[in-house]
Every structure is written in C-alpha cells, then in structure tokens.
Amino acid sequence: MILRIRKFAISPHRLKSTCLDWPLSVGQNARIRFSQHLKEIEAHWSKKPNNCSRSSNQQKYILAMFPYPSGNLHMGHMRVYTLSDVLARYYRLNGYEVIHPIGWDAFGLPAENAARERGIDSREWTESNIASMRQQLLATGVDFDWDREIRTCDPDYYKWNQWIFLKLYEKGLAKRALSEVNWDPVDGTVLADEQIDAEGRSWRSGALAEKRTLRQWVIETPRYVERLMKGLQTLAPQWDDVALLQANWIGPCDVYRFLFPLKNTDNQAQREERLDLRLKDPLKLGNAPFVMISPEHALAKGQKNIGGPSKLPIEVLNGVTGCYLPLFVVPDKLLHLGPHFMNARLACPEIDKEWLQTFNLPRHPPRKTMSMNLNDVFELAQFGGYAGYLTSRVQRDWVVSRQRAWGTPIPMVLSKDGLHAAPLSFEQLPVLQGSSNKSTIEHLGLPGGQGMLESDTLDTFFDSSWYYLRFLDPHNPNKLVDYEKAKKAMPVDVYVGGIEHAALHMYYARFMCHFLYDIGISPVEEPFHELIPQGIVKAKTFFIKNSGKYVNQSDVEKQDSNLIHRPTGEIVEMRFEKMSKSKHNGIDPMEALLRDGKDLTRLQLLYAAAPRSVIDWGEFDSRGLTKWLDRVSRIVSNYIEGRTKVAASPNGSSDEKLRAIYNTVVKKVTWNLEELQLHRQALCDLMTLTNQINDIPPEVFSSSEEAERTLRALLIMMQIFAPHATQEFWEAVQSVQPINALANRELLSQSWPETDPDAQIDFFLKMHGEKFDTTYHPRYDIESLDMKSAFGMKKDFLQSDPSWNLTNLKELETLGHRVYPVGNRIRKGIFYELSVDVEPRMPRDVFQEMVKKVGHRRDEAQRGKRKMKKKAQG
Numbered sequence: 036m037i038l039r040i041r042k043f044a045i046s047p048h049r050l051k052s053t054c055l056d057w058p059l060s061v062g063q064n065a066r067i068r069f070s071q072h073l074k075e076i077e078a079h080w081s082k083k084p085n086n087c088s089r090s091s092n093q094q095k096y097i098l099a100m101f102p103y104p105s106g107n108l109h110m111g112h113m114r115v116y117t118l119s120d121v122l123a124r125y126y127r128l129n130g131y132e133v134i135h136p137i138g139w140d141a142f143g144l145p146a147e148n149a150a151r152e153r154g155i156d157s158r159e160w161t162e163s164n165i166a167s168m169r170q171q172l173l174a175t176g177v178d179f180d181w182d183r184e185i186r187t188c189d190p191d192y193y194k195w196n197q198w199i200f201l202k203l204y205e206k207g208l209a210k211r212a213l214s215e216v217n218w219d220p221v222d223g224t225v226l227a228d229e230q231i232d233a234e235g236r237s238w239r240s241g242a243l244a245e246k247r248t249l250r251q252w253v254i255e256t257p258r259y260v261e262r263l264m265k266g267l268q269t270l271a272p273q274w275d276d277v278a279l280l281q282a283n284w285i286g287p288c289d290v291y292r293f294l295f296p297l298k299n300t301d302n303q304a305q306r307e308e309r310l311d312l313r314l315k316d317p318l319k320l321g322n323a324p325f326v327m328i329s330p331e332h333a334l335a336k337g338q339k340n341i342g343g344p345s346k347l348p349i350e351v352l353n354g355v356t357g358c359y360l361p362l363f364v365v366p367d368k369l370l371h372l373g374p375h376f377m378n379a380r381l382a383c384p385e386i387d388k389e390w391l392q393t394f395n396l397p398r399h400p401p402r403k404t405m406s407m408n409l410n411d412v413f414e415l416a417q418f419g420g421y422a423g424y425l426t427s428r429v430q431r432d433w434v435v436s437r438q439r440a441w442g443t444p445i446p447m448v449l450s451k452d453g454l455h456a457a458p459l460s461f462e463q464l465p466v467l468q469g470s471s472n473k474s475t476i477e478h479l480g481l482p483g484g485q486g487m488l489e490s491d492t493l494d495t496f497f498d499s500s501w502y503y504l505r506f507l508d509p510h511n512p513n514k515l516v517d518y519e520k521a522k523k524a525m526p527v528d529v530y531v532g533g534i535e536h537a538a539l540h541m542y543y544a545r546f547m548c549h550f551l552y553d554i555g556i557s558p559v560e561e562p563f564h565e566l567i568p569q570g571i572v573k574a575k576t577f578f579i580k581n582s583g584k585y586v587n588q589s590d591v592e593k594q595d596s597n598l599i600h601r602p603t604g605e606i607v608e609m610r611f612e613k614m615s616k617s618k619h620n621g622i623d624p625m626e627a628l629l630r631d632g633k634d635l636t637r638l639q640l641l642y643a644a645a646p647r648s649v650i651d652w653g654e655f656d657s658r659g660l661t662k663w664l665d666r667v668s669r670i671v672s673n674y675i676e677g678r679t680k681v682a683a684s685p686n687g688s689s690d691e692k693l694r695a696i697y698n699t700v701v702k703k704v705t706w707n708l709e710e711l712q713l714h715r716q717a718l719c720d721l722m723t724l725t726n727q728i729n730d731i732p733p734e735v736f737s738s739s740e741e742a743e744r745t746l747r748a749l750l751i752m753m754q755i756f757a758p759h760a761t762q763e764f765w766e767a768v769q770s771v772q773p774i775n776a777l778a779n780r781e782l783l784s785q786s787w788p789e790t791d792p793d794a795q796i797d798f799f800l801k802m803h804g805e806k807f808d809t810t811y812h813p814r815y816d817i818e819s820l821d822m823k824s825a826f827g828m829k830k831d832f833l834q835s836d837p838s839w840n841l842t843n844l845k846e847l848e849t850l851g852h853r854v855y856p857v858g859n860r861i862r863k864g865i866f867y868e869l870s871v872d873v874e875p876r877m878p879r880d881v882f883q884e885m886v887k888k889v890g891h892r893r894d895e896a897q898r899g900k901r902k903m904k905k906k907a908q909g
Contacts (some may be wrong), residue, residue, distance in 0.1 A: 045461050050295045054079035057767040058672035069668035070661035073632040077759040081176070092144035094134060095126040096524045098503055098563075100216070100532030100540075101138040101185075103145070106164035108171045109614060110572040110652055111533065113624040116571055118714060119531040120177040121641065124755035125708050126528075128787040134343070134524055135178065136506040138185035139165050142193075143495045144222055144239065147441035157441040158468075161188055171625060176758065185509050187443075187498040192505060194465035195515045196498060197446040199547070200435075201458050202554055204447075208255045209435075211447075211456050213307035215333035216251055216434060217244040224438045225251060228431060235259045248333065250307070250453065251495075252445055252491065256546050257292055260427045264288045266561050272804035277537045284538040286429040290376055291317045294422045296352045297334075298359065304353055308334070310351050310362075313376035313428060317355075317412045319383060319405040324397040325361040327370060329378035335364045344394050354421035358402040376428045402411050406858050433543065435494045442492025444468060448478045450486045457481050468492075499540060500547035503527050503562055515556055522558040529712070534568040534647070567712050570649040572640075573611040574620040582604045611651040620650055634757040635660060641714045641756060664760055666725050667753070671764050674746055677736030678771040689731065693741035696750055698794040701723045704752055705787070707867050719755055724749055743774050748788040790814065790864040797866040798829065800844065803879040806868075807886055808842040809831060817867050822859040825869050840895045843886055847873055850885075 054076045059067040099119035102112055120499050123135035141161050150160035165186065172179065181320045185192055203209035217226040221240035230238040237244055240847075264285055290313040297306040312326065330339050338345055341364060350359040363382075370378070373386045382391065384398050391398050408416075416423030420836050423800070444466040446459040457480030459466065472488040507524050508516040541563075548562035578585045579600060595877075598607040614621045627636045635657060643655045700720055707717040728745055750768065754761035765782040779785070790796070792815050799809040810832055817825060833842050847854050852873035860868040877885075 037298055037427060047303070053766045053770070054763055055767075057770060058675045059668055064658060067664055070635075070664045073635055073664075073760065076763045077176075077632050077634065078763045080759045083762075087867065091130055091132040093131050094524050095123075095529075096134045096503075096507075097123045097126065097130040097526045097529050098134075098136065098506070098527045098531065100530070100536065101140050101499070101502060102168065103140045103143065104161055104164040105145070106167050108168060108175075108624050110574075110622050110624050110627075110640075110650075111614070113175065113627075113636070115531050115533070115651070116172070116175065116177045116179075117637050117640050118567060119529070120637075120645055120713075121714055121755050122529055122531075122708065123178060124789070126540075128751065128755070128785065130786065133871055134183070134506070135180050136183035136185075136509075137172065137179040137181065138183075138502065138506065139168075139187065140495065140499050140502075141165065141186045141188035142442045142492075142498055144224060144437075144441070147439055148222070150441075158188065161441075174625065174628060176193075176637070183506050183509050185505055187495075187502070188441075188468065190346045190465045190467060191510075191512065193443040193468070193498070195501075195505065196493060197459075197464050197553070198515065199501065200447055200493065200497075201461065202462075203254055203550065204458055206550075206554070208258065210253060210255070211250055212253050212432070213248060213250050214253070214432075214434075215246055215248050218247040218249075220245055222439075223403060225249065225434055225436055227434050227496075242630070246333070251434050251436040252447075252489075253299065253434050253436075256433045256543075257426040257430045258422075258424055259546050260285060260430050260593070261288045261425045262426075262549055262560075263542070266545065266549075270561060270563075270566075272562065277534070277541070277568050279538040279565055281541060284768050286427040288425060288427050290315055290426065290428050292422045292424055293317075293320075293416055294352065295354050296421075297349050297362075298352070300348045300350055306349070310334070310379065311377050311431070312351075312381070313426070314378055314381065317409060317416075317423070318407065319381050320355045320412060321355055321407055322384065322400055323353065323360060323381040324384065324391070324399055325363055325382050327363045327365045327380060327382055328362055329367055329370050329375075332364070332378040334362070338364045339896055342548055344369070344396060353400075354404065354419045354423075355407070355415045356400065360401065361397065363396070364779055377431075384723065397509070432497075433494075434492040435497055435545075437494050438490075439492055440469065440671045442468070443498065444470060445489040445491050445493055446487040447489040448476050448481060449489055450481045450483070455481055455486075456489070457486065496539060496543045498542040501551065503530075503544070504548075504551070504557060518556070518558065521556075525557065525559045526561055527563045529565045530563040531567045531569065534570060537568055540559050565712065567646050569646045570644065571613050572622075572650045574614050574622050574652050575609055576612040576618045576620045577607050577609050579603075580608050585618045585620075595715045611654075631657065632759075634760045634762060638718070638757055641718055643715075645713055645715050663722050663725060664757070666729050667749070667760075667764060670725065670728050670746060670749075671767050673733040674732075674736045674768060675744070675771050677733050678773075680734075680737060689735055690741040691741055693731070693739070693745050694791070696724065696727050697741070697788070698790045701748060701752075701788045701790050702794070702796065702865055705862075709776065709862070710863075714756075721749065721753055722757070738774065740774050747785075751785045751788060754782060794864065796864060798825075799866065799868060800829065801868055801870050802872065802877075803882050805883065805886060812867075814864060818861060818863055820867075822856040822869055825859060826856040826871070828871065838893070838896070841889060841896060843889050846885060846889050847877075851875075852877060 055067070055072060077140065095769060097119050099115050119135065123133045127133050146161050147157050150157040153160065187193060200209055217228065217231050219226050219237040219240055219242055221242040222237065226237055226244060231244050232238060235243055264282065267274070267282050270278055292313045293314065294309040295312060297308055297310060298304060299306060314320070327344070328335055330341060334349060336346065344363045344365045345703070346365060347362045349362045351362055353360050370380060371392060373380055374381050382396070384391065388398070413423045446464060446466050448459060449456050457478050466488065470488060472490040474487070475485050476488060477484060478486050504516045504521060507520045508514065511517060540890045544562055548557050549560050551557040552560045575588065576585060577588050577598070586600055586607065591598050591607050592601050598609060600607045612618055623638070631639070638660045639655055639657050641652070642660060643650045654876050700723070703720045704717045707713040707720065728749060731742055746768065750761055750765050760811060762782055769780050793813045795811040796814050797809055798812050798817055799806045801807070808829070810829065817828065820828065830844065833839055833844055839845055844854060852875065854871050854873050857868055857872045858870040
C-alpha cells in the first residue's frame with residue numbers, strides 16, 4: 036500500500052490568537068507542560084470578547100442564592116457560583132436562552148452594627164462592600180447576567196417589598212398583634228422563633244433571648260401551611276432530603292387553628308391578644324367547659340410552680356357558640372392528658388372527668404348549644420374572623436417587625452397612642468429608608484385623622500422571599516414583574532444554595548410565591564423546580580487539646596508526632612470545621628485564585644466532592660487535575676501533528692470503537708448534569724473519555740472523522756468546567772485544516788454534542804418517582820412513540836426476555852394490578868421515561884418494598900447463573 040503524504044499549512048493568524056505555540060513541543064521529544072501556564076492562558080483569554088448569550092424561544096432560569104454583601108467572598112460563595120455557572124454554560128450550549136442573575140441581599144442588622152462601629156452610614160458601608168464583592172466575583176470568571184443586578188436596599192426594589200406588604204394587609208394576612216416575642220438584648224431587636232437556637236440563644240449575637248410582649252407586625256403564614264405541605268409532595272422526587280427537612284420543620288398538618296378574642300373578667304375590657312387554639316376535633320368547641328393553658332404559655336404570666344388548676348382573670352370568647360369560657364392555668368401533667376398544641380387545649384368532660392371532679396371545676400359549657408357539623412363550625416368561625424382552617428401543629432405567624440433602621444420601612448401609619456394603624460397608598464411608595472417617623476402625617480383612616488410613620492422595618496427574609504421574580508424584570512418602574520416575562524421563565528429551573536437555607540428561606544419564598552400566585556402576580560405557585568443544596572466547605576481548624584481554645588495555624592508546628600502551639604508549648608489537635616473568623620480557619624478564595632488560577636480553582640471545587648457533599652478544603656491534591664489538562668494538551672498536539680503530516684487510510688475498527696465511546700460519554704455527561712446534577716461525576720466521565728482518546732495512535736488523527744468528532748466533543752463539553760483552558764485547546768485545534776469543516780469555528784457558538792440516531796438510549800418505567808425495568812433501544816425506535824405505543828413496545832420487549840418473571844412489571848401483574856401509562860418525558864438522545872400507574876392503587880412504601888424484593892430475587896438468580904457457569908468451566 037502506498038501512502039500519499041500531504042502537508043497542511045498552519046494558518047498564521049489562527050495560531051497567533053492562542054497563548055502558547057502549538058503543538059506543544061521543544062526539540063524533537065520534549066514537551067511543554069500545559070498546566071504550568073494556566074494563569075498566562077487565563078490572562079490571555081480574559082482579554083478576548085466573551086459574548087456567550089443566546090437568543091431562543093426556550094429559556095432556562097439558573098439561580099444561585101444571592102449573597103449578603105459582607106465585603107469578602109468565602110469558599111461557600113465560590114462553590115455555589117461555580118455549580119450554577121457550570122449549568123448556565125451547559126444549557127446555553129443546548130440552545131437555551133439562559134437567565135443567570137446576581138444581586139445583593141443588602142439590608143440587615145450586621146451591616147447596621149458594622150457601620151455603627153465604624154462611625155459611618157449603613158448605606159455607605161453596604162455600597163462599599165458591594166463594590167468590593169462585585170470585583171471579586173468578576174475575578175472568578177463566573178458568567179453572570181450583570182444587567183439584571185439588583186440590591187434589596189435600592190428604593191426601586193423595596194418599593195415592591197412595601198407593595199407586597201400592603202397587599203398582604205389588604206387580604207387580611209398582615210396584621211399588628213400584641214404577642215409574646217423573642218427579644219435579643221444585645222442587638223435590640225425581635226427575633227423569629229427560628230432565629231433562636233436549642234439553648235434559647237440569638238442566632239447572631241449569641242445572647243440569651245428574653246420574652247417580651249410587644250405590638251408587632253405579623254404575617255399569617257399558617258393559613259397557607261397545608262398548601263405548602265401538599266406542594267412538597269409534588270417536589271419531593273426532585274428535592275429529596277430538602278423536602279423532608281422542610282416537612283419536618285413545618286410539622287404535621289392535622290389540626291384546626293382558631294384565634295379567639297380575650298377579655299378581662301374584672302372590668303370586662305377587651306384585650307389586644309388573641310388565643311391561638313389548635314384542635315384536632317373542632318366539634319369539641321360545642322361542649323367545652325373551659326380552656327386550659329400550660330404555665331409556659333404567654334398568658335400564664337410566670338405561674339410556674341402550681342399544684343392544681345389556677346383560674347386567670349381572663350375569659351376566652353368561643354367564636355362558635357358565642358359564649359365566654361373561663362381560662363385556667365394547669366400543671367403540665369394535666370394538660371398532657373389530652374391532645375394539646377401551643378401549650379393550650381380545651382377541657383374535655385370525657386378525658387378530664389376525674390380531675391374536674393377533684394378540683395370542683397365546671398364540667399359543662401357556660402351555655403348549652405345545639406349540635407353542629409364541621410361546616411357550621413367553620414362558617415361561624417370565618418364569619419367572625421376567628422380563623423378556622425387546617426394547619427400545622429407548630430407553625431406560628433411570621434413576625435416581620437424588626438427594631439432597626441437598615442431595612443425596608445413598613446408602609447403603615449400609626450395613631451399617636453400606637454393603638455391603631457392604617458396603610459399608605461401605593462402612590463405614596465416608596466417610603467424611603469431613613470425617613471423620619473416622628474413627623475405628623477395626615478391619614479383619614481386613623482382616629483383624629485393624623486398619625487406617624489411606623490418605625491419598625493421588615494425582616495430581611497421578606498426581602499429574599501420574592502427576589503427570584505424581580506430578577507426577571509429588574510428595571511420595571513410600574514410592575515413588580517411583567518407577567519409574560521414571569522410566565523416564560525418561571526419556575527426557576529435550578530436553584531443552587533446552601534443546605535442551611537432548606538427550612539427558613541425556602542419556606543418563606545414558597546409562601547410568598549403562593550400568595551403572589553393568588554393575587555395574579557406569579558404564574559406559578561411553587562417558585563423552584565430543581566434544587567441543588569450544596570454542602571458546606573470546611574477548613575482545617577486547630578485548637579488546644581486541654582482547653583479547646585482555637586488558635587491560628589501559623590502558630591502551630593509539628594514536633595515528632597504531635598502538633599504544638601508554639602507560643603505556649605501546649606498540644607494542639609486538628610479537625611475540619613465550617614469556616615469562621617472565630618475559629619481562625621477562614622480561607623479567602625482570592626488567594627486560591629491567585630495561586631492556582633480560575634480554572635484550576637473551579638476544577639478543585641467541582642472534583643473534590645459531589646455538590647451535596649461536604650468539602651474538606653486543603654485535603655484535596657490537585658495534581659490529578661493538572662495531569663488531566665496535560666493529557667488533553669497532548670491529544671491536541673497529536674491532532675495538530677497528525678493533520679500536518681501523513682493522510683493515513685481510514686481505520687474502520689478504530690472508527691467504530693470511537694463512535695461507541697462518543698455516544699456513551701455524551702449520554703453519561705448529559706445525564707449526570709441535566710438529570711442528576713452530579714457535576715463531579717460528569718467531570719470524571721470527561722476524564723475517562725480523555726484516557727480513551729489518549730490511547731488513539733497519533734497518526735489516526737490524520738484522517739479519522741470519528742477521532743476528530745470525539746476530540747471536538749471532549750472540548751465542547753469540557754469548556755463548561757475549565758472555560759479558559761478549553762478556549763486555548765479549541766483555538767489550537769482550529770489552527771489546522773480540519774477533516775470535517777465547521778460552519779462556525781468559534782467555541783462559544785458550538786452546540787452540545789448529540790448522540791447518533793442509532794445510539795442506544797435508556798427506556799424506563801417510573802412510578803411514585805422510582806425508576807424500574809430499564810431497557811436499552813436505538814433512538815429511532817422509540818423517540819417518536821406516544822406513551823400508549825411505547826408501553827406496548829416495552830411490555831413486548833420484556834415478555835420476550837427469559838428473565839420476564841424477574842421484572843417489576845410482571846410482579847405488579849402477578850399481584851393483581853392493572854398497569855397503564857399516564858405520561859411520558861423524552862430527552863432526545865438520552866432517555867425515554869414512561870410514567871405508569873396501577874389499579875388498584877399501590878402506596879409508595881408498598882411499591883418500594885416490592886421493588887426491593889424483585890431486585891433481591893434478580894440478584895440471587897444472577898449469582899446462581901455465575902455459579903453454574905463457573906462449575907461448567909471446571
């Protein structure tokens with residue numbers, strides 16, 4: 036065979052655009068290590084235009100939780116934004132117009148305290164921190180939509196905070212209530228129950244919280260709790276453990292809430308408080324003799340050590356019967372005889388008969404009533420404004436009042452005696468932060484027609500409960516968000532943030548979205564579809580063994596097998612803990628960026644652990660990552676050399692092998708990013724692909740279209756993880772004449788690789804969110820099938836298999852269930868998902884147990900086959 040030698044000229048202007056001289060070689064055999072030049076390459080490509088926005092009818096909304104502007108990024112920030120950036124780049128390559136915004140959760144007590152300590156204005160302090168953190172974020176290389184940037188401390192943002200509050204007030208959900216609250220004596224503000232730890236200490240100052248009775252603005256979130264709990268059931272397959280965390284925090288939703296007025300028995304004066312009474316059986320209201328509360332209840336006024344029931348000079352209006360009930364403080368052991376919630380319950384003649392007689396207490400209601408059904412009870416309660424709805428056993432109203440200046444002013448006017456409140460009009464918004472609350476304001480809704488602005492500001496959880504909507508229309512002066520823009524983008528496709536926000540922030544954000552849906556602002560009830568709650572980044576912490584005192588790593592040295600604190604000579608121990616200034620273990624991500632560069636820092640964060648797992652920063656050895664980049668550079672150099680030397684004959688066996696490798700890896704990486712959000716596994720898949728391409732003889736690149744396609748696929752997928760290094764690789768590849776020319780040579784204009792039409796894709800059944808009975812078929816066989824035809828094909832295929840009796844589908848039929856399709860979901864080139872249901876219905880836990888048993892039998896059968904085969908082979 037005669038091989039024709041053909042030389043391909045390297046385009047000078049193409050090579051000139053790279054940072055390095057390609058192929059990477061010095062002399063005949065020596066190689067330049069690509070990884071030693073990462074920072075030079077990043078500096079080179081950072082100067083180039085990087086317009087990767089795409090216009091498309093399809094949108095993907097990738098949202099990372101916006102940061103509090105402390106002035107410094109930490110590794111937790113770096114991790115969450117790297118995860119969201121990978122997905123944003125991925126979906127752009129898949130043809131979507133991607134929304135990937137950034138903003139600042141800018142109000143709050145920390146900024147106010149820090150500014151006060153420095154003798155400057157809170158706004159000045161916050162603005163300087165935002166400017167500093169913006170520069171740090173730009174240095175990370177994360178590609179945000181900076182034109183969507185918002186700050187919660189801007190009047191054009193908190194104007195809509197105030198508008199939402201007025202809408203809540205209009206709908207009867209925002210109200211001013213006299214109630215017992217948690218008071219932080221150090222920060223001088225009210226804290227929600229959720230901001231108090233198990234020891235009763237403030238989440239911020241660490242001070243023991245005090246109980247005070249104050250007039251506070253509250254939002255009646257318990258009215259929405261049942262809906263929020265039901266909403267979790269639809270999200271559970273995507274949210275996994277986060278849905279469980281929030282469900283546990285919400286608590287069982289099996290009681291009915293009533294808010295009954297109180298009056299003093301001595302002067303018959305009405306009291307401002309209302310009794311929050313939660314009942315499993317509201318019909319008990321018809322014959323309840325009185326109400327009992329625990330000594331821990333706010334109305335008990337500290338009656339801690341009581342031997343028997345103690346009657347209070349307070350009566351409770353039974354809003355269903357219209358009569359007033361006596362109120363008794365009883366020992367906990369008596370309260371616990373019946374179902375009790377919020378330290379209160381109704382006395383029950385059946386349950387409490389013995390001790391009612393012992394203490395000579397009333398055993399009948401003050402006035403006999405006719406029998407009622409549940410509808411009668413609810414109608415009477417709701418008519419009187421006494422609630423009467425199904426809710427959680429434990430969720431209280433959301434206290435949104437905060438006694439601080441640096442927050443959203445509450446748009447209400449109070450009467451001079453502070454007993455009455457009236458709303459401002461929309462035309463009067465925004466009430467500017469820092470406005471004087473002492474000047475008199477005319478308001479016809481108040482006694483005397485005058486009042487003063489409310490001095491409290493809104494809790495910052497209020498600011499972050501709807502910001503995902505404002506990102507979609509951040510500069511609209513007339514609407515919170517344009518409905519059509521929201522309809523196109525919502526819900527957020529992937530929400531990325533810390534697992535520590537699974538309960539509070541997520542609960543308030545979900546509540547607010549449900550409310551805004553009810554008033555026609557949001558097109559959806561649930562704001563977030565997929566959720567990636569990333570684990571924290573821990574760092575080495577050093578502490579004195581005997582005292583537990585934290586010390587700086589710089590003061591620790593190793594002597595023999597011990598760590599010693601140099602200043603004192605004491606023995607030191609080390610463990611990984613969450614980063615904190617008090618533990619002297621904070622790591623500045625800017626140091627990592629300066630030392631390792633953007634791409635290598637990104638790769639370390641992605642490769643060190645799966646997104647939901649904890650990272651022990653400092654334990655990871657990055658040499659494996661640099662070796663990977665060097666292997667890719669060798670492949671690129673081999674390609675360039677191959678295309679400039681001999682045009683070898685096509686190698687059919689190599690092409691078939693490469694084609695199989697290409698289809699397998701494209702499917703794996705797509706599945707791991709899009710369905711499982713396993714960034715680390717997708718990166719591992721690319722490393723495996725690199726090793727497989729690296730085994731290709733260099734001369735194959737001279738004429739193999741499959742080798743060229745596989746290399747291009749590697750680089751196109753690799754760019755979402757290491758954008759600067761990949762840009763250099765791509766530009767080097769474009770420096771030679773290709774076998775198969777591209778319509779557009781730019782890397783950012785490429786599309787995500789697709790599997791071939793005859794590639795094998797996953798075809799699985801799904802029920803109760805569980806995959807089962809997966810088979811594999813060529814794309815062209817199943818992607819065009821409707822769900823009925825696909826189900827028929829699946830059943831025929833399984834029945835033709837000898838192991839049909841070991842399938843879940845067969846087991847369902849054996850148990851007497853009729854299986855039928857109810858929906859399908861197709862990801863072209865990756866999978867065909869067919870959702871099924873059964874008659875009679877099978878509970879999820881029963882189905883899961885069945886799947887386990889079938890899997891166990893299948894495993895046993897396979898082990899038996901292996902034993903038989905081994906025995907036959909002697």
